[in-house]
Structures are given as C-alpha cells and as structure tokens.
Amino acid sequence: MxxxxxxxxxxxxxxxxxxxxxxxxxxxxxxxxxxxxxxxxxxxxxxxxxxxxxxxTWAFWDRPGNDLDPLLSASWRQVEVTTGTGRRVLDLSPLRYAMLRxxxxxxxxxxxxxxxxxxxxxxxxxxxxxxxxxxxxxxxxxxxxxxxxxxxxxxxxxxxVRPGRTTWLQHFRGWWVESDRPAFDPDRAVLMDFRTPQPARGVSFGYVLPVDDRYALIEYTEFSPTLLSGRQYDEALGRYRDLLGLDPARLRVREVENGVIPMTDAxxxxxxxxxxxxxxxxxxxxxxxxxxxxxxxxxxxxxxxxxxxEGRAPVPAPAYPGRHRWMDAVALRALDRGLVGGPEFFARLFDRNPAERVLRFLDGATTPAEDLAVMRSTSLLPMVAATAGDAVGRLRGRLRRSAVPVGATPAPVTGSGVDPAPGDAGDR
The missing domain is CATH 3.50.50.60 (FAD/NAD(P)-binding domain)
Known part of the structure; x- marks a missing residue:
C-alpha cells in the first residue's frame, strides 16, 4: 500500500x-x-x-557560511591533539570543526x-x-x-566487492554529560587525546566536543580489528573521564551513543x-x-x-582521489602490522603540516604537491616497508583473481557482521 x-x-x-x-x-x-x-x-x-x-552525531570539518550553519549543535575554530609528549592547540582557520546531531x-x-x-x-x-x-x-x-x-x-x-588487504573498525562509545558547574571550554574541542591506554593491536584515543561550559560529548574511540564488550567501553570511558579531571559526582550522563564504522582498503x-x-x-x-x-x-x-x-544522471564523483585511497591503504597496513604507532603517526601529521592541510587531505581536497608534503611528514622507513607490502598484496590479489576460471562464481564476500548504521551508513 x-x-x-x-x-x-x-x-x-x-x-x-x-x-x-x-x-x-x-x-x-x-x-x-x-x-x-x-x-x-x-x-x-x-x-x-x-x-x-x-x-x-556527525563530526566533520568544513568552511562556515553554508546551509548547515543553522543546524549545528556547535563548532570550533581550535582543536587540541594530545600525545604522551604534549598538547598541541591547532588553529583550523579558515576551516572549522563542527558537530551536527x-x-x-x-x-x-x-x-x-x-x-x-x-x-x-x-x-x-x-x-x-x-x-x-x-x-x-x-x-x-x-x-x-x-x-x-x-x-x-x-x-x-x-x-x-572483495575482501581488503587490511580491515579494521572504528568503534566507539560516547557519553553526553552535563556538569553541575562549568567544566568545559566551549571554544575548543579535543580532536584526539592519545593518553588513553593503547590496545595491543590498534589505536585508541578520547575526544571532547563541548556544546557549552557544562554540556559536552566525551567519547572513547578505537581503531582496531575487533570490538569491545559494553563493559569494556564503559570502563574505558570512565578512565578517560577521570583523566580529564571530571568529578563523576558532579556529572550526569544524559545520553549514550555507540557506533561502528568500517576502515578498510577493500x-x-x-x-x-x-x-x-x-x-x-x-x-x-x-x-x-x-x-x-x-x-x-x-x-x-x-x-x-x-x-x-541539470538533467544529468545522478552519479556523484568518487568520494576521494585514487591516490588518496592508495595512501590510506598504505597507512592502514603500517598501523596494522605495527610498523608505526598510532599516536606517533597522527602526531607527526599535525606537527609537520598546517592543520588546514591535514584536514583538507583527509577530505580528499589536497593537490599532489601537498600530498607529497603529507607523505614526507611520516616515518620514512616504516612507510616504505608498508608501501612494498601493499604492492605485493595487490599483485597477489590480481593473480588470484586472474586464476578464477571463466564463468566461475566467486566466493561470497562477508563483512564484519556489524552494520555501521541501520538503513544507511556513515556516522562521522
């Protein structure tokens, strides 16, 4: 009907x-x-x-002055990236980091x-x-x-279409918390805080998206191959809350958010x-x-x-240039094989490039020259090893596919068993 x-x-x-x-x-x-x-x-x-x-909740960066402006819960021109070696305050101008519910x-x-x-x-x-x-x-x-x-x-x-050479998940839990007194800086978001305990295989970090000085989303995120239990997410969030110096007696958790997003070169x-x-x-x-x-x-x-x-077919362009997808595949391989550490990898990106360049790179909007600058900011030898391993993996994949007899039905591809979002995908 x-x-x-x-x-x-x-x-x-x-x-x-x-x-x-x-x-x-x-x-x-x-x-x-x-x-x-x-x-x-x-x-x-x-x-x-x-x-x-x-x-x-979606978090993203863009330029102010578009039709999303009246819909945003908050936006920030400055963000923090914190590692074991210190805290960096990044000016994103002319971009902003924005939160949209x-x-x-x-x-x-x-x-x-x-x-x-x-x-x-x-x-x-x-x-x-x-x-x-x-x-x-x-x-x-x-x-x-x-x-x-x-x-x-x-x-x-x-x-x-077929399995990737590297398949991870971005999985997270967040608490929308309200404090009974000022506890957050509404002018600055915490983009990545790597002081969280790092998993044996993967990367973890916390972040804070303040709406005002008493209300914020605090979240624990992992990039890794496997999910945690509900209790483990809550324990990790509790430790991160304590690391931020927030008194649980003065906080009220108003909402809980969970998410799983694929990270794969497939x-x-x-x-x-x-x-x-x-x-x-x-x-x-x-x-x-x-x-x-x-x-x-x-x-x-x-x-x-x-x-x-304009009367044309509704087919959008590829979301990211092919060279960026290749660079992502190499980076995922380096992280997955332990060739580079996650906190070190992201810290070097932001240390050695203007924040605006890094964000435009992650949006697929940088030029080839800027891409080279981004590549030079990573650890050379580990990334060379990851590049070589990725090339070998691609070659082996092509050989396997070419060996499938004409007319044969390929084996079905299975996913992680987790849908990023019911009905359509993409939370970040």
Whole structure:
C-alpha cells in the first residue's frame, strides 16, 4: 500500500528516483534536491523505519557560511591533539570543526519531502532488478508494493566487492554529560587525546566536543580489528573521564551513543548496475584512514542534486582521489602490522603540516604537491616497508583473481557482521 498525502493507492507505481534507505545519506539528498530547486520529479523513499530525533552525531570539518550553519549543535575554530609528549592547540582557520546531531537533519529532510511531494514506502527491499532502463524494486512488508524507478540511490550497508588487504573498525562509545558547574571550554574541542591506554593491536584515543561550559560529548574511540564488550567501553570511558579531571559526582550522563564504522582498503561498488548508485559508506564515502564519512556524504548529495537539476544522471564523483585511497591503504597496513604507532603517526601529521592541510587531505581536497608534503611528514622507513607490502598484496590479489576460471562464481564476500548504521551508513 502506498501513502501520499493521506491517500492510499494500489497497483504499480513508477517514479523517477527512489532512495533506498532513509537515514543520513538520503536525508542529505532530499535537502539538496529542495535547495537546488529540483521539481517535477517523482521521488520515493523506501525504508521500513521513518527516522526522527537524535539517533546519531556527525563530526566533520568544513568552511562556515553554508546551509548547515543553522543546524549545528556547535563548532570550533581550535582543536587540541594530545600525545604522551604534549598538547598541541591547532588553529583550523579558515576551516572549522563542527558537530551536527541527527534531529535537525531529519527535520529538514521531512520539510523537503513535503515540498517535493515524496512518496514514503514503509518497507524493506528484497531485490533491485536493473534492466538498464528501469529498476524494479522488490519490497518486503505490509506497506510494500510494486515499484519501478528510473534511478535508485541505495545507502544501505553492504559488503565490499572483495575482501581488503587490511580491515579494521572504528568503534566507539560516547557519553553526553552535563556538569553541575562549568567544566568545559566551549571554544575548543579535543580532536584526539592519545593518553588513553593503547590496545595491543590498534589505536585508541578520547575526544571532547563541548556544546557549552557544562554540556559536552566525551567519547572513547578505537581503531582496531575487533570490538569491545559494553563493559569494556564503559570502563574505558570512565578512565578517560577521570583523566580529564571530571568529578563523576558532579556529572550526569544524559545520553549514550555507540557506533561502528568500517576502515578498510577493500573496494566498494559505487555503481553495481547501470541505474543503481550507492551512497554513504557503501558508495565509498568513508575515509579508510579515519572513518570520517559525513563531509563526503554531503558532497555526494550536492552532486546528485546538481546533476538532476541539470538533467544529468545522478552519479556523484568518487568520494576521494585514487591516490588518496592508495595512501590510506598504505597507512592502514603500517598501523596494522605495527610498523608505526598510532599516536606517533597522527602526531607527526599535525606537527609537520598546517592543520588546514591535514584536514583538507583527509577530505580528499589536497593537490599532489601537498600530498607529497603529507607523505614526507611520516616515518620514512616504516612507510616504505608498508608501501612494498601493499604492492605485493595487490599483485597477489590480481593473480588470484586472474586464476578464477571463466564463468566461475566467486566466493561470497562477508563483512564484519556489524552494520555501521541501520538503513544507511556513515556516522562521522
């Protein structure tokens, strides 16, 4: 059954654009379509859950003065990076580090839905059958029905095309805490605090995102191959709270956030068939070396909307240049094999480069010359070893794939068993 403006319709429905998955990536697309004045399109959102309220927090960097400004919970022009050798206060100008909670994003998307006349289908998706001209969407659930779309934007989590040479996870737990007296500096965020105990294999750090002097998100994060138990996350957060000098008797935990984001050099199929385009993590928006996703999702949404406004196919450009994906693969390998230490690796990046260059590099916006400067700031011999190992790994992978007989069906690719976010991917 189809619902639009309170009217129930039966029978097949044809649309120009279907958004499969209704979370952050789809919400950004809807807002961008509205912002760019795209009209006359028949649009559907297919998701068993209609997302509202605060279910996640995105942190990212950008330039002030865009349409996100009124939605932000907080932003900072200065951040701290702390290692065992000291604390660095980084001036991000002309960029800012920003925090955006999901409720205003979902609310803006709901307004765009109304203005665009979007059909919302409360159903899961069993199949996408793309014949090169239209996509038949097989829906599951009591509200499901036959749906045909000219284009499908799919933001559901999915496994990569094939396993990566290195696969880690960014996993974290955060407490939204309220203090009964001033306890935070609202003008400065803690981006990475490496004074946390480091895991045997991986990197850990804490960070603090203050909304005001009494209210902040404090979080414990690990980059590692395996998850922790709930008790271990709470213990790590408690230790980090104490390290910050916060008195637990004066704090109240108002909310708890958890997240898991893939960090892998495995390739994802951005366009698995002619008229199906993937967004979010499944579309390559997650930066393998950091897990940050939001800025690339925002770019994808804007590119999709611009293309549709100009009558072009809604296919965004790759989220990051190929050379950056290669550099990320090398960095992940160096961290995974213990060739470099995580705190040392990130400390050298920020010590030997302007903060604005590092952030633009992580967003995929640096020039080749700037990329070379970033590479020179890392430890030379370990990174040479990681580069050689990555090259050997790539060669072995190509040889294995070329050895598969013609017509043979490759073994299925399995993921970590953890979805970064139900309905669509990307939390950072």
């Amino acid at each position: 189809w619902h639009r403006g309170g009217v129930q319709n039966s029978g097949p429905v044809d649309v120009d654009l279907a958004l499969v998955g209704g979370g952050g990536a789809a919400s950004l697309v809807l807002a961008a379509l509205d912002r760019h004045g795209v009209d006359g399109l028949r649009i559907a959102v297919v998701d068993p859950v209609h997302r509202r309220g605060q279910d996640r 999901s409720a205003p994003v979902y609310a803006r998307a709901a307004e765009a839905e109304r203005r665009l006349g979007v059909r919302r289908v409360s159903a899961g998706v069993r199949s996408l059958d793309d014949d090169g001209d239209r996509v038949v969407i097989g829906c599951a659930g009591p509200d499901g029905g036959p749906l045909r779309a000219s284009w499908v934007l799919d933001s559901r989590p999915c496994p990569p 390739p994802f199929a951005r366009r698995p068939s002619p008229r199906v385009v993937r967004l979010g993590t499944a579309g390559g928006a997650t930066r393998p070396s950091t897990g940050f996703t939001f800025a690339a999702m925002y770019r994808q949404a804007d590119q999709v909307a611009r293309a549709l406004a």
